[in-house]
Amino acid sequence: MPSRNQSRSTAFPAAVSRRGLLQSAGAVGGLALAGGVLPGTTAPAAAAPDAASAAAASAADPALVTAGVPSVFGAFNGVCQVPAGSLAQVPALAGIGWNRLDIPWQNLEPVQGQFDQSRLQALGDQILAARRAGVRVLPVLAYTARWAGRRDAYAFDSGGRHYAYGPVTAENDTHFTRHLKVTRLDDGRVVQDAETKINKTFTPPADRAAWLAYVERVVDFLSAEPYGVEYFQVWNEAYQGSSFWFGGMDEYFTDIHLPAAKAIRARGGKTVFGGWPCGLPLTLLTDLLDKHRAWGTLDVLDVHYDPLPAMEYLRTAAARRGHADIGVWQTEHGFVPDGTLIPNLYPKAFAWALGHGLVRHPDRFKLFWFAWGSANDPKAYGYGRCLHNGTERTAHARTLAVLGDLLGGNRVTTYSRFRTEPRLPRALDERASAAEGFTVGKRKVVAVHLARQGEANIFWDFTGDATAWHLSGFDPELRLTLQDVPRGAKVSRVDILGNRTELTWLREAHGSATVVVPVTDSDEETKKLTADAEVRTFYVVVDPA
Structure with missing residues (x-):
């Protein structure tokens, strides 16, 4: 969960109220999204497959042509905390296929032994x-039901410090009061030694069996038809300092993750790790999974607000341990005011995921934007970030809707038979200049990302002849040559808000075509949005005649 002060997707998030943001988003229930068409155009969707192709696709990847997910890009995309009244609008936005939803133990069993079946039914x-x-x-x-938290003294080591929580000395409806002493392990210096208030909900449960009973009841109910839920996430950002877990990681694995994962898998479900918080070493996560022999309990590794290379790191870490089938998701990402993040980041991640088998395994990789909505008030938490x-x-x-228009469909592959001048590599790095290509049906899309060096908005080509472009002036142009282009194909430049500029081929010969593409956006709204962007993105789209 991101903090109020978070300005980049990689900042370490402090705890805030999930419930508060969800309630503030309730106003979006009547939303009718205008998705699916680029402004001023009729967007040519990916060509419908013929009967033979459709049958083959269904046999190979039934999840992409059934279960209401008609798009590989849509299956790759999720969002957090969609209010019930807005569910019907979700697929209209880029074909988003997933909603991440908290099911707090406290809500279902507010009093020990009194399980509210009506809430589970809702x-x-x-x-x-x-x-x-x-x-x-x-x-x-x-999270822990308020009646179920530990009241005794306990201690653990975390992050180079020893934490000693005393027994509960007082409490109200939501918090325990207890003494906390924090000591550095390297030099014994006392960092904190005072009474503190701890949220009951994020206190480790006193009884592992009570936690497990809650998990089993929910999974039994939701995994059965007609609900058919397949994936279940265990906790959220468990780590001392994230404010979602006031305990040690050994206790988390022993009492929370391992029992829950066993119960989920015994019922035919799949386990998603509970969102490793950004700002923590990934080696710490892999060491904990090694220590507790937990790799075999996972179907998906999950990190929050990490840069894209973290996903590749975890993919290779799992493969080295014999678990190449484990997925890698980010079930919380984004939550920044920078409106250019999605165009810069999502095509890079999508190309990487396609390159590692996303079409064959549509649940292997995913990004979930946090969150669906906030109140329409500049002072509201999450305003402009959702x-x-x-x-x-x-x-x-x-910007996500534009990508959904360009990349939607269930016949999509990466496309690499192009070159740019200056040369732009494919890069799983949101800081980098890059270009990646896609074939979507009969359409070709090349996403171009140009990173500025310094405040002057200058792009430098460090791989070639040191070409320099001012990204806000002097009308720079990029030259793009594509292979396998049918004669008569149409080419256009599309900016991140969907404004389309028709282009003319510089030359066409033997399936190869070259076009000169303006780098600078012409639309004034887009110019304003990208003025301070660290990376500028635009798309070159080739459609058959």
Whole structure:
């Protein structure tokens, strides 16, 4: 969960109220998204496959042509905390196929032994509504019921410090009061030695069996038909300092993750790790998984707000340990005011995922934007960082919709038979200049990313002849040559808000075609959005005649 001060997707998030943001997003229930068409154009969707192709696709990847997910890009995309009233609008935005939803233990069993089946049934109804809309739900099994938290003294080591929590000395409805002493392990210096208030919800449970009973009841109910939930996430950002877990990681694995994962898998479900917080070493995560022999309990590794190379690191780490089938997701990503992040980041991640078998395994890699919406008030938490301000789409939603228009469809592959001048490599790095290509049906799309060096908005070609472009002036142009282009094909430049500029081929010969592409955006709104962007993105689109 991101902090109020987070300005980049890689900042370490402090705890905030998930419930508060979800309630503030309730105003988006009446939203009717205008998705699927680039402004001023009729967007040519990926060509419909013929009967033979459709049958082959269905046999190879039934999840892409059934279950209401008609798009590989849509299956790759998720969002957090969609209010029930907005579920029908989710697929209209870039074909988003997933909604991540908290299912707090406290809400279902507010009093020990008194399980509220009506609330679980209401969650089931919400999941059925999502299924009807073509959206799958990722339930988060999380947090401690307020009556269930530890009241005794306990201690653990974490992050080079020793934490000693005293027994509860006082409490109210939501918090325990207890003494906390924190000591550095390297020199014994006392960092904290005072009374503190700890949220009951994020205190480790006193009884592992009580936690497990909650998990089993929820999974039993939601994994059965008609709900058919397949994936379950265990907790969220468990680590001392994330504010979602006031305990040690050994206790987390022993009492929370391992029992829950065993229960989920015994019922035919799949386990998603509980969102490793950004700002923590990935080696610490892999060491903990090694120590507790937990690799075999996972179907998906999950990190939050990490740079894209973290996903490749975890993919290779799992493969080296004999678990190449483990997926890698980021079930919280984004939550920044920078409206150019999605165009810069998502094509790079999508190309990487396609290169590692996304079409064959559509649940292997995913990105979930946090979150669906906030109140339409500049003072509201999350304003301008979510996909919606009230019922109004933010730049994040608008740029994601453009990508959905360009990359939607279930016949999509990477396309590498092109070159740019200056040369731009494919790079899984949101800081880098790069270009990646896609074939979507009969369409070709090349995403171009130009990183500035310094405040002067200068792009330097460090790989060639030191070409320099001012990204805000002097009308620089990029030359793009593509192979396998049918004669008469149409070529256009599309900016990140979907404004299309028709281009003319410089030359066409023997399936090869070259076009000169303006680097600078012409639309004034897009210029304003990208003025301070660290990386400028635009798309070159080739459609058959």
